[in-house]
Amino acid sequence: MHSTATPATPATPATPAATAATPVTAVTATHCPYCALQCGMGLTAGPSGGVEVVERAAFPVNKGALCGKGRTAPALLSSRVRLTEPLVRSHATGKLAPATWEEALDRIAGELSRVRTEHGADACGVFGGGGLTNEKAYALGKFARVVLGTSQIDYNGRFCMSSAAAAGQRAFGLDRGLPFPLEDIPRTGCVILVGSNLAETMPPALRYLTELRENGGTLIVVDPRRTRTAEQADLHLAPRPGTDLALALGLLHLVVAEGRTHEEFIEERTSGWEEARAATMAHWPEYVERITGVPVPQLRETVRMFCEAETSMVLTARGPEQQSKGTDTVGAWINLCLATGRAGRPLSGYGCLTGQGNGQGGREHGQKADQLPGYRKLTDPAARAHVAGVWGVDPDALPGPGRSAYELLDALGGEVKTLLLMGSNPVVSAPRAAHVEERLRSLDFLAVADVVLSETAELADVVLPVTQWAEETGTVTNLEGRVLLRRRAVSAPAGVRSDLEVLHGLAARLGHEKGFPVDPEEVFEELRRASAGGPADYSGISYERLREGDGEGVFWPCPDADSDVPEPAPGVPGPAPGILEPAPNVPEAAPGADVSVGAAVAPHPGTPRLFLEGFATEDGRARFVPVVHRAAAEETDAEYPVLLTTGRVLARYQSGAQTRRVDELNSAAPGPFVELHPRLAARLGIADGEAVAVVSRRGRAVAPARVTSSIRSDTVFMPFHWPGEGRANSLTHPALDPISRMPEFKVCAVRLERAERV
Ligand SMILES: Nc1nc2c(c(=O)[nH]1)N[C@H]1C(S)=C(S)[C@@H](COP(=O)(O)OP(=O)(O)OC[C@H]3O[C@@H](n4cnc5c(=O)[nH]c(N)nc54)[C@H](O)[C@@H]3O)O[C@H]1N2
Ligand SMILES: Nc1nc2c(c(=O)[nH]1)N[C@H]1C(S)=C(S)[C@@H](COP(=O)(O)OP(=O)(O)OC[C@H]3O[C@@H](n4cnc5c(=O)[nH]c(N)nc54)[C@H](O)[C@@H]3O)O[C@H]1N2
Ligand code: SF4
Numbered sequence: 001m002h003s004t005a006t007p008a009t010p011a012t013p014a015t016p017a018a019t020a021a022t023p024v025t026a027v028t029a030t031h032c033p034y035c036a037l038q039c040g041m042g043l044t045a046g047p048s049g050g051v052e053v054v055e056r057a058a059f060p061v062n063k064g065a066l067c068g069k070g071r072t073a074p075a076l077l078s079s080r081v082r083l084t085e086p087l088v089r090s091h092a093t094g095k096l097a098p099a100t101w102e103e104a105l106d107r108i109a110g111e112l113s114r115v116r117t118e119h120g121a122d123a124c125g126v127f128g129g130g131g132l133t134n135e136k137a138y139a140l141g142k143f144a145r146v147v148l149g150t151s152q153i154d155y156n157g158r159f160c161m162s163s164a165a166a167a168g169q170r171a172f173g174l175d176r177g178l179p180f181p182l183e184d185i186p187r188t189g190c191v192i193l194v195g196s197n198l199a200e201t202m203p204p205a206l207r208y209l210t211e212l213r214e215n216g217g218t219l220i221v222v223d224p225r226r227t228r229t230a231e232q233a234d235l236h237l238a239p240r241p242g243t244d245l246a247l248a249l250g251l252l253h254l255v256v257a258e259g260r261t262h263e264e265f266i267e268e269r270t271s272g273w274e275e276a277r278a279a280t281m282a283h284w285p286e287y288v289e290r291i292t293g294v295p296v297p298q299l300r301e302t303v304r305m306f307c308e309a310e311t312s313m314v315l316t317a318r319g320p321e322q323q324s325k326g327t328d329t330v331g332a333w334i335n336l337c338l339a340t341g342r343a344g345r346p347l348s349g350y351g352c353l354t355g356q357g358n359g360q361g362g363r364e365h366g367q368k369a370d371q372l373p374g375y376r377k378l379t380d381p382a383a384r385a386h387v388a389g390v391w392g393v394d395p396d397a398l399p400g401p402g403r404s405a406y407e408l409l410d411a412l413g414g415e416v417k418t419l420l421l422m423g424s425n426p427v428v429s430a431p432r433a434a435h436v437e438e439r440l441r442s443l444d445f446l447a448v449a450d451v452v453l454s455e456t457a458e459l460a461d462v463v464l465p466v467t468q469w470a471e472e473t474g475t476v477t478n479l480e481g482r483v484l485l486r487r488r489a490v491s492a493p494a495g496v497r498s499d500l501e502v503l504h505g506l507a508a509r510l511g512h513e514k515g516f517p518v519d520p521e522e523v524f525e526e527l528r529r530a531s532a533g534g535p536a537d538y539s540g541i542s543y544e545r546l547r548e549g550d551g552e553g554v555f556w557p558c559p560d561a562d563s564d565v566p567e568p569a570p571g572v573p574g575p576a577p578g579i580l581e582p583a584p585n586v587p588e589a590a591p592g593a594d595v596s597v598g599a600a601v602a603p604h605p606g607t608p609r610l611f612l613e614g615f616a617t618e619d620g621r622a623r624f625v626p627v628v629h630r631a632a633a634e635e636t637d638a639e640y641p642v643l644l645t646t647g648r649v650l651a652r653y654q655s656g657a658q659t660r661r662v663d664e665l666n667s668a669a670p671g672p673f674v675e676l677h678p679r680l681a682a683r684l685g686i687a688d689g690e691a692v693a694v695v696s697r698r699g700r701a702v703a704p705a706r707v708t709s710s711i712r713s714d715t716v717f718m719p720f721h722w723p724g725e726g727r728a729n730s731l732t733h734p735a736l737d738p739i740s741r742m743p744e745f746k747v748c749a750v751r752l753e754r755a756e757r758v
C-alpha cells in the first residue's frame with residue numbers, strides 16, 4: 001500500500017498542509033510507529049512519489065507480516081491534518097494561531113520560569129509517553145529533573161503495564177516484559193493467555209500461538225469475551241471482569257490439592273512458599289467458581305493441561321493488569337508458575353505482553369515518577385550518585401519521586417500549575433476523563449508536542465508540531481526486551497522539529513545550553529553511560545551494533561564488555577551473573593581465555609533469556625508473594641447493575657489521535673460501540689445498532705449497541721479509542737492499585753438506558 005503525498009497548499013491553522021515526504025534512500029529498514037511488537041518494515045518511494053511500505057521478511061519478530069495499522073502508517077506522514085507549524089493561543093482572541101518556533105519556545109520557557117519562581121519547581125508538571133523513543137524518554141526525564149528541578153513527571157505507561165512491572169520486580173527482582181523471545185512460545189507445551197486479545201492487538205504475533213498448537217501444545221485463553229484470540233483456544237475461560245486474582249488462586253489451590261507442586265524447584269529456587277500456600281488455601285474451587293463464574297470442571301481442566309505439559313507459560317496483558325489489584329493479580333499468576341516450576345527454566349515462565357511502541361524502553365530511562373535511567377530507583381543514593389555524575393550535577397539537587405500519572409493529572413490546576421506533555425492524549429485515554437479534561441483546562445499553562453492536533457493539544461496554550469517515526473532516528477525496546485534501531489527513512493516537512501530539538505530549545509532558554517543534544521545517537525551514547533551497571537544495562541549496545549546484520553537488535557541487559565562497569569550498589573539488583581545466557585550463535589570466550597587488560601574482549605551478546613541460572617533478587621531466589629482475593633473498587637448494585645470493561649479493536653490505536661486520521665482505518669472501524677449479550681439487550685429492549693446510553697457514577701457515554709453472544713451477559717464492553725459522546729473513559733473508575741498506581745480501566749459498575757440517538 002502507499003500513501004499519496006499531499007501537494008503543498010497554503011497552510012491554515014485548522015488544516016495545515018504537509019509538504020511531500022521525500023524518501024531519503026531506496027529502501028530503508030525501519031519499524032512501525034505503533035505497538036510493542038515493533039514489526040520490521042521497509043519504506044521506499046511509491047509510484048506517485050509517496051511513501052510505500054515493503055516487506056522486511058528477515059526481521060524475526062513479524063517476518064514481514066504487518067497489521068492494517070502498520071501497513072497504513074505512512075498515510076499520516078503526508079497527511080493534510082498533521083501539524084506543520086507551532087500554534088500559540090492568542091491572549092486577544094483566546095484561539096490557537098500560527099506562530100514562529102521562536103515565539104512558541106519563548107512563550108513556554110517564559111511560563112515555566114515564571115511558575116517555577118512563583119510557586120516552586122514542583123508546580124511544573126511533565127507528562128510523557130511509552131511511544132517515545134529511548135532517547136526522548138531519557139531526555140524528557142533529564143529535562144524534568146535537571147532543567148526544571150521538578151519531581152512531577154510521569155507518563156502514560158502507568159496506565160499500561162505498570163502492574164505487571166511491579167509484580168515482576170517483586171517476584172523476580174527485575175521487570176522485563178517477556179523474559180524470553182517470542183520464538184520460544186511455539187516450543188512450550190501449554191500457554192495460559194490472560195486478558196490479551198492478541199489477534200486484534202498484535203496480529204502478527206498470533207502466528208506464535210498457531211504454531212504452538214500445530215506443534216501439539218495447548219492454548220488456554222482467559223477473557224470475559226470470546227474474542228478472535230479466544231476462538232483459537234483449546235479452552236476458553238470467561239471470568240467475570242475483575243476476578244482474575246481469585247481465578248489464579250483457585251488454580252493454585254487445585255495444584256496443591258492434587259499434589260502437582262514442584263517441590264524441588266520450590267526448595268532450590270524460591271522463597272516464601274509457606275505463606276503463599278497458606279494464603280491460597282481459602283480459595284476452594286467452588287468458592288472461586290462463585291466469584292469468577294468459571295465452572296469447577298474448567299478450573300480442573302486448566303490445571304491438568306498446564307501441569308501435564310512438560311513446559312508451560314503464563315502470559316498476561318491488560319485484562320488482569322488494569323485493575324486496582326493488578327499487581328497482586330499478576331503476583332498470583334506468577335505464584336502459579338513458581339509452585340509448578342514454570343519459571344527460570346527453558347521454555348517455561350511468566351511474561352507480560354507490553355503494549356506501546358516503546359512500552360518497555362519507555363519505562364526504563366527516567367520518565368517514570370520514581371525512576372532514573374537504567375531502571376534505577378530515584379530513592380537509591382548510589383543510583384542518584386551515578387546518574388548525577390553522568391549529568392554533571394549534584395546528587396542532592398535531584399528531586400525525589402513525584403506523583404503517578406493519574407494523581408499528577410488530578411493535581412493539575414492545584415499544586416501543579418503548568419504541564420509540558422509529549423506523546424499522550426489523556427483527554428481520551430485517562431480514567432474519569434471528563435474530570436481530567438476539566439483539570440487540564442484549569443492549568444495556568446499547557447504545552448503539547450504532537451504530530452496532530454489531538455483532543456489534548458486542542459486545550460493547549462502552545463502546540464509544537466513534531467517529526468514522526470519515519471522522519472527521525474531513534475531506538476525502541478520491544479516487548480521482548482529487544483533494543484532496535486528505528487531509522488529515519490524520509491525527510492520531514494518544513495516547519496516541524498523533533499522532540500529532541502524541542503527539549504534542546506527549551507533547555508537552552510532555561511539556562512542549559514549544554515546537555516540536551518539534538519542528535520539521537522549522541523543522546524544514546526549518554527544513555528549508555530547512565531544505564532551502565534543498572535538493571536536495564538544498555539552500555540554494551542551502540543547504534544553501530546544495532547545497524548549490523550538484519551537489524552534484529554540486542555536484548556538487554558547488555559553491559560559493555562570493554563569498560564569497567566561499576567559494581568551495582570547494594571540494593572540495586574544489577575544484572576546478576578546468574579541470569580545471563582548467551583544468545584545462540586554467538587561464540588563464548590573459551591574457558592581460561594585471556595580477558596586481561598589489553599586483550600580484545602568479545603562484546604557482550606545480550607540476554608535473550610533471563611533467570612535460567614538464578615533470579616535477579618539478592619539471594620537469586622524468586623519470591624512468592626502471599627495474596628488473597630479482594631473485590632473491585634466498585635461492585636454492581638441495584639442502581640448500577642452491569643459491569644463495564646474496556647479495551648481495543650483491530651483498526652484503532654489508543655486514543656485514536658493518529659489512526660482516526662487514516663481513511664482506510666476509518667472505514668474498518670467507523671466509531672464507538674457498546675458490546676452486549678442478547679439476553680441483556682432483550683431485557684432492556686435494545687436492538688442491534690440502536691443507540692444505548694451507558695451511565696456510571698462518573699458520567700455518561702452514548703454509542704450504538706452491538707449485540708453478540710460472545711460476551712458474558714452481566715458485562716458490557718466498550719473500546720476506548722474515541723472522544724466525545726462515545727468516550728468510554730467518561731465512565732471509568734480512577735481507583736488505583738496501591739503498588740503500581742494503575743487505574744481500574746477494566747471494571748466498573750454501570751447501567752444501560754435506551755438513548756434517543758447516537
Ligand atoms: N489494535 C490495537 N492494538 C494495540 C493497541 C491499540 O490501541 N489498538 N494498543 C497497544 C497497547 S498500548 C496495549 S497496552 C496493548 C493491549 O493489548 P490487549 O491487552 O490485548 O488489549 P485490551 O483490548 O485492552 O485487553 C485485552 C482483553 O482483556 C479482556 N478483559 C477485559 N476485562 C478483563 C478482566 O477482568 N480479566 C481478563 N482476564 N480479561 C479482561 C478484554 O475483553 C480484551 O479482550 O495493545 C497494543 N496494540
Ligand atoms: N478505558 C481504557 N482506557 C485506557 C486503556 C484501556 O484499556 N481502557 N488503555 C490504557 C493504555 S494501555 C494506554 S498505553 C493509554 C494510551 O493512551 P494515550 O497516552 O492517549 O496514547 P496515544 O493515543 O498513543 O497518544 C499518543 C499521542 O502522542 C502523539 N505522538 C505519537 N508519537 C509521538 C512522538 O514521537 N512525539 C510526540 N510528541 N507525540 C507523539 C500521538 O499523535 C498522540 O496524540 O491509554 C490507556 N487508557
Ligand atoms: S502489530 Fe503492532 S507493530 Fe506490528 S504492524 Fe501492527 S501496530 Fe505495527
Ligand SMILES: [Mo]
Binds near residue numbers: 159160161355356
Ligand atoms: Mo498500553
